[in-house]
Amino acid sequence: MQVLSFRDPVGFVVRLDKQIFRIIGKDSCNDLESFLSSDIGKKLLNKEKVIATRFLKQPEKKEIGYRISLKEEEFEIVEHKAIYFPSYPYEWAPEMIYTAACLTVDIAVDILPAGYTLKDATPYNIMFEGPNPILIDMLSFEKRDPRDSVWLPYGQFIRTFTLPLLVNKYFSLRMPDIFFSRRDGIEPEDVSHFCGSLRQFLPPFLSIVAIPNLLSKIQKKKDYGIYKKRLEEADEIATFILLALFKNIRKQINNLKPVNLRQSIWADYAKNNMSYSEDGMKVKDRIVSNFLNEFRPRQVLDVGCNTGYFSEIAAKAGSKVVAIDSDPVVISSLWRKAYEYKLDILPLNIDLTRPSPSIGWLNKECESFLERARGKFDAVFMLAVKHHMMVTERIPMNEILDLAAELTTRHLVIEYIDPKDQMFKILVRGREKLFAYLTRQSFEKAVLEKFNILRFERIEGSERYIYILSLKGIRHD
Amino acid sequence: MKIRHLCQIFLVFLILSFLTVKSAYAYIDPGSGLLLWQLVFSFFVGALFSIKKILRFFWRKKNKE
Numbered sequence: 059m060q061v062l063s064f065r066d067p068v069g070f071v072v073r074l075d076k077q078i079f080r081i082i083g084k085d086s087c088n089d090l091e092s093f094l095s096s097d098i099g100k101k102l103l104n105k106e107k108v109i110a111t112r113f114l115k116q117p118e119k120k121e122i123g124y125r126i127s128l129k130e131e132e133f134e135i136v137e138h139k140a141i142y143f144p145s146y147p148y149e150w151a152p153e154m155i156y157t158a159a160c161l162t163v164d165i166a167v168d169i170l171p172a173g174y175t176l177k178d179a180t181p182y183n184i185m186f187e188g189p190n191p192i193l194i195d196m197l198s199f200e201k202r203d204p205r206d207s208v209w210l211p212y213g214q215f216i217r218t219f220t221l222p223l224l225v226n227k228y229f230s231l232r233m234p235d236i237f238f239s240r241r242d243g244i245e246p247e248d249v250s251h252f253c254g255s256l257r258q259f260l261p262p263f264l265s266i267v268a269i270p271n272l273l274s275k276i277q278k279k280k281d282y283g284i285y286k287k288r289l290e291e292a293d294e295i296a297t298f299i300l301l302a303l304f305k306n307i308r309k310q311i312n313n314l315k316p317v318n319l320r321q322s323i324w325a326d327y328a329k330n331n332m333s334y335s336e337d338g339m340k341v342k343d344r345i346v347s348n349f350l351n352e353f354r355p356r357q358v359l360d361v362g363c364n365t366g367y368f369s370e371i372a373a374k375a376g377s378k379v380v381a382i383d384s385d386p387v388v389i390s391s392l393w394r395k396a397y398e399y400k401l402d403i404l405p406l407n408i409d410l411t412r413p414s415p416s417i418g419w420l421n422k423e424c425e426s427f428l429e430r431a432r433g434k435f436d437a438v439f440m441l442a443v444k445h446h447m448m449v450t451e452r453i454p455m456n457e458i459l460d461l462a463a464e465l466t467t468r469h470l471v472i473e474y475i476d477p478k479d480q481m482f483k484i485l486v487r488g489r490e491k492l493f494a495y496l497t498r499q500s501f502e503k504a505v506l507e508k509f510n511i512l513r514f515e516r517i518e519g520s521e522r523y524i525y526i527l528s529l530k531g532i533r534h535d
Numbered sequence: 536m537k538i539r540h541l542c543q544i545f546l547v548f549l550i551l552s553f554l555t556v557k558s559a560y561a562y563i564d565p566g567s568g569l570l571l572w573q574l575v576f577s578f579f580v581g582a583l584f585s586i587k588k589i590l591r592f593f594w595r596k597k598n599k600e
Contacts, residue, residue, distance in 0.1 A: 207577050213569035246568055265572070273575075274568025288574070295584050302580045303573065 059126060061422075066197055071138075072126060078138045079114075079122055080196065087113075087134040089174075093199045098172040107165060108193045109185075110139035138194065142357070142404075143380050143434065146424045147181040147218075148237035149406040149414055151390040152226045152316040155233060157397070158184040158191045159219035159311045165193060166209070167304045170297065175202035179211035180218045180242070186404055188378070189396035205289040207299040215307065216266055217243030223314040224262065225249055232386050234407065241418065246270040262313060316390065338517045342441070343371070345515055345524045349471055350375040355436035359465055361410050362443030366392035366403060372439070373401040380435070382427075384409035410443075410461075411451040431465055438466040441524070445475040448493070449485040455496070456504045463508040468532050470509060474501050476521035498523065 062078070063071040069082035082090065093099045094111060102108045114122060114135045122135050147155060162179050169175065176198045183195035221244045225231040229252050236244050246267045250258045258268040290296040346368050355377050360369040363381035365388055373379045373396070381403050383389055389407045396403040408414060413427035440462060447453045462470045475482050477493050486493060505511060509527035516523050 207581065208570075208573065212573045216569050266569075269575075270568030270572045272568070273571040277567045277571060288577075290581065295581055298584045299577045299580045302583075303576060306576070 063195075064419075066195075068197055073140075074122070074125060076140055078140045079126070080111075080136045080138060081126065081128060082134045082136065082197065084132055084134060086197075087136075089200045090136070090196055092201070093169075093174060093196075096172055096174075098169050098174070099199075102165065102168065102193075106187075106190070106192060107161060109141070109196065111136050111196050136196070138196070141185045141187055141192070141194065142378060144185055144425070144430060145404065145406050146237070146414070147222075148234045149408055149427075150181070150186075150233050151386060151393050151405065151407060152223060152233060153390050153393050153397075154186065154191070155181060155219060155222055155226075156311065156315055159215075159223070160308070161191045161193060162215065162219065163304055163308050163311070167301070167308075169199065170202075170300060170304075173201055173204065174199050175209065176200075176211060179215040181237075182218075188402040188404055189393055203287075203289065204293040205291075205296050206287065207290050207296040208288060209300060209303060212303070212307075214242065216270075217245060219243075220266055220307070220310055220314065221246065221249055223311060223316070224266070225252060226316065227314050228252075232407070238417070247274070262310065266310065335519050338520055338522075341515065341517050342524060345526070346371055346439075346441075346471065347375070349437075349469070349526050350377065353437065353469055355469065357435045358437045358439060359431065359435040360439045360441075362440065362446065363392065363405065364388050364442075366395065366405065368439055368441055369403050369405075370395070370401060372437075373403050377402070377437070379403040380431075381405045382408040382410060384412075411447050411453055428461075428464075433464070433467055435466050437469040437471060438462050440470065440472040442473050442475070442522075444472060445479070445482050445485060448496075449482065449489075455501065456507065459504055459508060463529060466529060468529055469512075470525075470527040470529070472505075472525050472527065474498060474514075474523045474525060476523075479521040482521075 060073045061070060062073055068086040069080050071078060071080045073079075090111075091113065094103070094113075099108075103110060114137060119135050123129075123133065147158075150158075158181050161184060162176070166176050166179070177200050178195060178198045183193055183198055184191045185194050186192070222231075222233065222236045225236065225244060226233070231252075249263070249267045250271050253263050253267060257263060258271070290299070350372055354375075355372070358369070358372045358377040358379045360366070360372065360379055360381040363369050363383045364385075366381050369379045369381040369392065379402060381389075381392060383392075383405075384407070386407045389405045392403065392405040395401065396405060408427055414424075416422060416424060416426040416429060418424050440458075444455075444458060447458055448455055459470075462472070476498065477483070477486070477490065477496055482493075483490075502511065505525065505527060509529055512526045512528055514523050514525040
């Protein structure tokens with residue numbers, strides 16, 4: 059059993075094998091129960107805007123309660139649909155933060171007329187299934203006082219959605235820069251230091267940076283008066299104010315929508331790629347397509363996915379794809395493509411030579427990339443990436459193959475690039491001696507430690523070979 | 536004329552003093568600024584609601600007449 063979420067005192071989330079359960083105190087599950095049976099709850103569930111959730115009944119509840127060692131009379135247990143590959147904001151492209159922000163506000167607006175509100179608004183409550191965001195924190199839904207015109211998570215929303223998008227757009231800060239060091243987003247005061255003295259008084263900084271920053275300084279210490287509940291005279295005034303607030307937030311994030319400035323350069327990447335001739339690319343395409351048709355991997359990890367050319371082929375062949383790359387720009391454009399064309403690809407900004415660590419309380423709150431990825435994929439693609447890992451990052455070849463053997467449960471499609479290759483030479487920058495040992499024979503010898511070679515093919519007109527490998531000792535069930 | 540100039544200079548200094556404010560406290564309530572801003576926003580939108588209501592009331596009255 060693994061505890062996944064514990065910050066909310068009302069309940070916590072555990073994983074048992076592949077199932078996700080949320081344990082909720084008996085007194086606290088009324089809001090969730092009524093929300094799930096409400097029209098708006100059903101609508102959001104049907105549209106897959108919120109995670110599929112069901113209350114456990116006896117005897118299932120008793121069995122799960124026993125496995126978690128709980129006194130079942132004190133708790134209710136709900137099961138959530140498990141997200142295939144959990145990811146965190148520091149691995150997302152700005153576009154993904156943007157779309158998660160839109161989902162959060164849209165849900166807040168949709169549930170308002172039915173008398174509900176969100177008590178949290180943070181990207182940690184959103185996960186991606188393929189390129190699509192889903193709200194996973196079902197305990198965020200609570201009944202609101204109809205006369206209450208304050209949306210308490212407003213500050214959290216600005217810190218974790220609006221301001222990260224703002225500093226990304228104006229100061230090119232990436233999501234890892236923000237979310238690795240700051241769990242709860244970026245403060246207006248931090249942003250004011252980026253802006254400088256004058257710029258913060260101009261839009262769009264004025265209302266979300268300068269004014270809140272000045273107000274927090276003017277605010278007397280130990281004056282808790284502002285946190286007292288304020289109720290309007292009538293329900294309609296509170297609704298009017300909240301709708302105006304949500305409209306304002308939506309307008310702000312719309313103005314901060316990430317723009318893919320380098321789209322045109324990357325759109326033609328495959329064509330401009332000097333490593334392959336047009337025929338060479340066709341050969342590579344054919345080898346990968348044949349592999350997909352023959353072995354039909356259910357899940358594929360595409361390491362160093364670049365424009366996502368092969369991720370796209372795999373997704374179209376019916377695989378669930380997680381595509382990782384260290385370049386945030388390609389992750390942005392791949393996410394746009396996957397979202398637009400409804401491809402089952404989850405693009406993440408991850409460098410496999412420096413993968414996301416496990417962070418948070420006790421280093422257990424957000425699992426490391428490798429903990430999440432080990433054994434999760436039927437096939438791993440390492441196409442035109444091994445030489446980057448070996449030369450630029452100086453990771454030994456056998457270590458790369460060992461890791462690949464941990465990530466895949468069945469196959470590895472890997473490209474061998476000979477030191478005679480033009481790109482290899484560029485990357486080596488005169489350190490050829492370091493790679494004198496590297497030949498196709500030494501590569502094959504290293505491969506055979508963990509894998510069987512099913513076949514390989516040379517990409518004509520290049521010093522590149524594609525190998526289809528199968529893990530030694532795989533179970534064929 | 537002189538008083539006007541003095542006022543202008545005072546205003547410039549006032550603005551400059553705002554611009555150069557640096558937090559001297561080790562801890563200030565970080566969420567309070569955004570919450571206060573929301574309260575200011577709510578106050579004005581609430582006022583707008585009341586004004587709209589009054590205008591609508593007069594509009595109807597006028598139409599009836």
